[in-house]
Amino acid sequence: MWESLVMSITRRALILDSGDEASIYITDILSNNGYIVHILTNDEKDAKRYLEKPVYIHILKEEGIGEDLEKNINEVEVAFLISFDEKLNLSLGKILKSRGIPMVVVIVRSSDTEILAQEEGMIPVNITKNVIRELISILKLRFSKFIPIDGALGLLTLSITSDSKLLGKPLSEIEDKYMVKALILREGRYIRDPDSIVQEGDTIVMVGRSEDLRELASQ
Amino acid sequence: MIRREWLRRELGTLDLYSLVHTDSQSTFYLAVGFILAFGGKESFLISLYAIALMVSIALVYGEIGSRFPEAGGSYLYVKQAIGRSVAFFSTWLLMIDQAIMISYGTLDASKYLLSYIGIQNIPLQAPALIMSLCLYILTLLGIRESARTAMSIAIMDFLVIGILLIGVNLAIGRIGSSPPYFRWEGVEPLDLLVAFSIASRGFTGVDAIGQLAGEAREPLLQVPRATFLVASMGTIYSVFLVAILMDKISYSSLAQDPSLAMLLIATNTPYISIVMAPLVVVNIAVVMLMASLAGYVAFSRLAYILSKDSLVPRALVALHPRYRTPHVSLTLAFLISIVFILPGELSFILEVYAIGSLTNYLIVSIALWIITRRGELYGGLAGPKIFGIPLTSLVAVALTLSGLAINIMVKWKYIWILVLWSIAGSIIYLSFRKEKRI
Numbered sequence: 325m326w327e328s329l330v331m332s333i334t335r336r337a338l339i340l341d342s343g344d345e346a347s348i349y350i351t352d353i354l355s356n357n358g359y360i361v362h363i364l365t366n367d368e369k370d371a372k373r374y375l376e377k378p379v380y381i382h383i384l385k386e387e388g389i390g391e392d393l394e395k396n397i398n399e400v401e402v403a404f405l406i407s408f409d410e411k412l413n414l415s416l417g418k419i420l421k422s423r424g425i426p427m428v429v430v431i432v433r434s435s436d437t438e439i440l441a442q443e444e445g446m447i448p449v450n451i452t453k454n455v456i457r458e459l460i461s462i463l464k465l466r467f468s469k470f471i472p473i474d475g476a477l478g479l480l481t482l483s484i485t486s487d488s489k490l491l492g493k494p495l496s497e498i499e500d501k502y503m504v505k506a507l508i509l510r511e512g513r514y515i516r517d518p519d520s521i522v523q524e525g526d527t528i529v530m531v532g533r534s535e536d537l538r539e540l541a542s543q
Numbered sequence: 544m545i546r547r548e549w550l551r552r553e554l555g556t557l558d559l560y561s562l563v564h565t566d567s568q569s570t571f572y573l574a575v576g577f578i579l580a581f582g583g584k585e586s587f588l589i590s591l592y593a594i595a596l597m598v599s600i601a602l603v604y605g606e607i608g609s610r611f612p613e614a615g616g617s618y619l620y621v622k623q624a625i626g627r628s629v630a631f632f633s634t635w636l637l638m639i640d641q642a643i644m645i646s647y648g649t650l651d652a653s654k655y656l657l658s659y660i661g662i663q664n665i666p667l668q669a670p671a672l673i674m675s676l677c678l679y680i681l682t683l684l685g686i687r688e689s690a691r692t693a694m695s696i697a698i699m700d701f702l703v704i705g706i707l708l709i710g711v712n713l714a715i716g717r718i719g720s721s722p723p724y725f726r727w728e729g730v731e732p733l734d735l736l737v738a739f740s741i742a743s744r745g746f747t748g749v750d751a752i753g754q755l756a757g758e759a760r761e762p763l764l765q766v767p768r769a770t771f772l773v774a775s776m777g778t779i780y781s782v783f784l785v786a787i788l789m790d791k792i793s794y795s796s797l798a799q800d801p802s803l804a805m806l807l808i809a810t811n812t813p814y815i816s817i818v819m820a821p822l823v824v825v826n827i828a829v830v831m832l833m834a835s836l837a838g839y840v841a842f843s844r845l846a847y848i849l850s851k852d853s854l855v856p857r858a859l860v861a862l863h864p865r866y867r868t869p870h871v872s873l874t875l876a877f878l879i880s881i882v883f884i885l886p887g888e889l890s891f892i893l894e895v896y897a898i899g900s901l902t903n904y905l906i907v908s909i910a911l912w913i914i915t916r917r918g919e920l921y922g923g924l925a926g927p928k929i930f931g932i933p934l935t936s937l938v939a940v941a942l943t944l945s946g947l948a949i950n951i952m953v954k955w956k957y958i959w960i961l962v963l964w965s966i967a968g969s970i971i972y973l974s975f976r977k978e979k980r981i
Contacts, residue, residue, distance in 0.1 A: 334613070334851075355552075360613050371921040376761045378552055378612040381921035390919040395623055 334360055336396060338403040338425070340416060341365040341373075346406055351377050362393060362400070364416075389419060402427040410437050417446045435512070457525050460485055470534075470541065478534035480541055481509075484526045495520050502540050504532030554690055554758045559769035560776075561694040562755055566748030566841075567773055568700060569644070569834035570897065571781055572827055573651050574745040576801030577893055579788055582738030583730040587723040589742045590785045594778050596946060597746035599939040600904045601774035602926065605767035606935055607911040608753050609922035612762045616753030617907045618848045623920075624910035628972070631854050633906040634845050635968040636899030637750065639961070641842040642876045646883035647892045648835030649674040652828040654802055654889070659824040668887040674832065675884060679877040682839040685868050696833055703826040707819060708808055709783045716813045718790045725789035740953040743946030744897035746781075749773050750904070751837070754844060767924035784808070802889045835880075842876040843869045855971055894957040898950050899964075901943055908939035 337359040339347050347363070351374070354361050361379040365371045371381045382393050389397070403420050405413040405428065413430045414437055420428050421444055428446040432438045441448035460483045471479045484491055490498055496518035498506050508515040509527040522528065530537060554562075578593070579586040607620050615622075617637065622630035649671040657665060712718075720726045732738060752769050756762040784805075788797065792807050809823035810816050847869065849855045863870040883892055914920055915933045926935045951958065 365921070368921060375763050375923050378759070378762050380610070380612060381763075382919050383921055385919065391917055392623060392914070392919040 334399055336360045336362060336400045338362045338364065338393075338400050338420070340403075340405040340407050340413065341370050342406045342431075343370065343408060347404070348373070348377075350404055350406070351379060355379065359401075362396065364389070364393070389416070394423075397423045397425070400425050403429065405430045407431070410434065414441060414444075414446075417441060418444055421445050439512075453525075457483070457485070470537065472534060473531070476533050476535070477531065478537050480504075480530045480532075480537040482528045482530065482541065484522055484524055484528065486524050488522075488524075490522050490528065491524060493522050494518065495522070498522070498528070498530075502530070502532060502536050504530040504536060504540075506530040552758060552760045554755060554765070555760060556765045556768045556772070557694065558690040559752055559755050559759060559765055560772040561697040562688065562690060562837075563748055563751040563769070563773060564693065564697040564700065564776075565830050565833040566644070566751050566837050567746055567777060568748075568780065569648060569651075569830050570747050571745050571777065572805055572830065573647055573802065573889065574741050574893065575781070575784060575788070576797060576804030576807075577890065578738050578742045578745060579785065579794075579804065580798050580801040581733045581741065582735065583732035583794065584724045584727040585732050585735060586727070586738065587725065587785055587789060589735075589738050590745075590781055592739065593742035593745045594781055595938075596743055596942045597749070597777055598774045599935060599942050600746075600908075601749050601770045601777075602935040603904070603908045603911050603939045604749050604753060605770035606922065606924045606926055606933060607907060607914065608756060608766035608770065609763050609924040610914065610920040611753070611756055611766075612759075614754055614757030615848055616756070617750050617903055617910075618845070620753070620910045620914070621906050622852075624913040625906070627852065627854065629906060631849060631972055632965070632968060633903045634849060635965070635972075636961070637903050638842055638845045638899075639879065639964045640747065640897055640899045641838045641845065642879035643883050643892060643896045644838035645675055645678070645835045645842075645876060645880035646671070647889060647896060648831040648833075648838065649678070649880070650884060650887070650889055650892070651802060652831035652835075655806060655824045655827045655831075658800075658803055658806065659820065666887060668884055671884045671887075672881065675835065675877065675880050678832070678836050678839055679873060682836065682843075682873050683863065683868050683870055684866055686836075687840050688833060688836055693833070696829055700826055700830055703822050704780065704784075704805070707815070708805070708812065708823060709780070709787065711812055711815060711819075712787045712791065712808065713783065716787075716791060718786055720790050722786065725786060726791075727789050727794055730794045736949060736953050740946075740949045741893055743942075743949060744893075744901060746777050747897045747900040750900065750907075751841060754841070763923040767922075838880075839873060839876050843872040846872040846875075854975065856975060894954055895960050898947070898954065898958070898961055901946050901950065905940065905943040905947060908936050908943060912936040912940070 335358060337354045339350055339361060341347050341363055351361050355378050363374050363379050363381050364384050365381060366384055371383060374381050382390055403425050405417050407413055410433050417428045417430045430441050430446050430448050432441055432448045432450050433452050438448040438450045469481045473479055495506055507529050508520055508522065509529060578589060582589045611619055618630045618634040621633050650667060652674060653667050653670040749770060752766055756766050759765045787808055788804060791811050796807060797804060805823050805827055806820065809819040812819045846855060847860045850857050850860045859872050860869045861871050862868065912932055916931050926933050928934065
């Protein structure tokens with residue numbers, strides 16, 4: 325007991341109140357893992373939701389994050405900006421990055437904001453893309469588009485879901501097996517490395533014989 | 544390699560209360576006889592002042608503590624509101640009180656035991672030093688007060704003092720006189736200022752709750768609830784004990800040895816005095832020894848808080864290579880306790896005890912004022928405000944300031960001890976601050 329008291333280190337995390345269960349769940353996970361959690365809320369009504377949690381509750385001020393939070397900001401390791409207001413998440417994220425918080429996770433809804441967040445050194449989580457992925461998974465959609473190119477040739481874009489047969493396979497194996505040329509589209513980047521492994525959420529773009537592509541899509 | 548560990552959140556409201564029960568009650572059990580000895584017929588009114596001061600401090604701690612979910616207590620509050628330097632000094636002043644608590648706890652336990660057994664040829668200091676040494680060794684080996692033990696002792700104290708001593712005296716003995724003078728109408732106060740001075744320091748220890756917030760399951764709600772419990776129980780115990788003393792015990796009996804006030808009530812309890820006397824002696828001795836144990840642990844804990852922010856040398860909380868306990872700070876606490884045990888005078892300890900705590904409470908009351916004015920930190924308890932300033936803070940500032948003023952007037956001859964302690968703190972702070980370039 326003495327030892328743990330002397331050796332312990334304060335780890336702080338910051339969460340922007342989402343207004344729903346998400347921030348409550350994240351709070352529980354972090355505090356159960358030894359983080360001192362600081363919650364940023366808009367008003368006292370939202371603040372009341374956290375009274376039973378072992379957290380600091382800060383009321384967001386118009387002029388910034390406030391003096392009380394500023395005093396602890398240098399100890400914050402990670403910030404989760406998960407409100408429904410994309411602009412608020414981004415603007416707050418910029419402030420927190422400028423204060424030196426190493427990891428700032430922001431919820432975004434558009435690709436433009438996603439790019440902006442990346443440029444600022446934040447980790448964006450695009451809700452829209454995640455919803456689409458989820459929908460594709462629910463509806464068991466195998467491909468998003470098949471375009472005939474020239475007679476026997478065609479182009480197939482395939483979204484990889486959790487039950488996809490291509491999941492976990494390297495690009496080279498897919499190319500050899502289906503006689504296609506393929507590349508991965510992942511988080512706005514194209515990956516051509518044959519050793520790259522296909523992951524859930526990837527989109528694979530393939531060019532090959534229409535017959536082979538249709539067979540692949542039907543699996 | 545530094546391990547990433549953290550305190551488990553396992554304490555509920557009653558656990559928090561129990562862990563500070565001996566700390567707060569022990570001071571009152573020690574002080575009550577002296578308040579009455581100096582206060583004479585005005586003692587009940589003086590006690591009401593002490594209660595008002597204690598309740599206001601408890602409410603301040605409840606209100607400010609409901610905003611902080613981690614360990615650190617008053618250091619954390621003051622650092623957040625005012626800054627590190629002031630936080631260091633307010634904590635440094637609390638530390639000496641923890642060491643003094645070890646001394647008065649062991650001395651008072653010895654006094655009760657020796658008086659009851661009837662041994663007069665052994666100096667009081669001898670058993671007190673042995674007890675302090677035993678507690679020092681126990682804490683070196685790694686013994687801390689656990690929530691379960693603390694709750695057992697709080698329950699024992701409630702049964703012995705609350706139910707048997709107070710209950711039987713009220714139910715069977717009945718109080719036959721009226722407040723505020725009871726049967727002491729003709730007893731003129733010996734020294735009102737001295738009585739007020741002791742009364743202003745008669746209830747200390749509520750600050751320890753803030754240290755436990757890091758182990759509470761729902762600190763923002765449980766810390767204020769626990770402080771309410773401390774305030775309520777402290778009020779009930781003190782009102783009835785003072786009333787019983789002034790109604791059933793003669794001033795001359797009490798004045799012979801004010802430090803044995805509780806034993807006097809026990810030996811005068813109708814029908815069950817033969818049982819009550821040993822029960823009260825054992826109860827007070829256990830409460831005092833637990834308070835001393837808490838003094839050792841709290842001294843090290845406060846040193847740890849300061850070292851965590853690099854305000855004192857890390858060596859102060861260095862772990863013993865074999866027992867993995869902070870042996871340097873424990874040894875320092877033991878040495879300071881010897882200084883206060885050796886004179887063997889409980890009245891001497893009362894001259895200096897808790898002035899540091901009172902200063903700490905004043906600073907914490909101001910911290911609540913500042914934090915509430917900022918309006919950024921939300922907590923589970925918020926009292927009424929006047930022009931944006933919490934009423935609890937205003938009342939506590941006024942009462943602690945009056946308490947400090949009285950103490951400086953009355954105890955100015957002894958303030959040098961605290962001045963010396965503060966100078967030592969300043970030297971450590973300034974040299975270490977410079978070294979660390981804070």
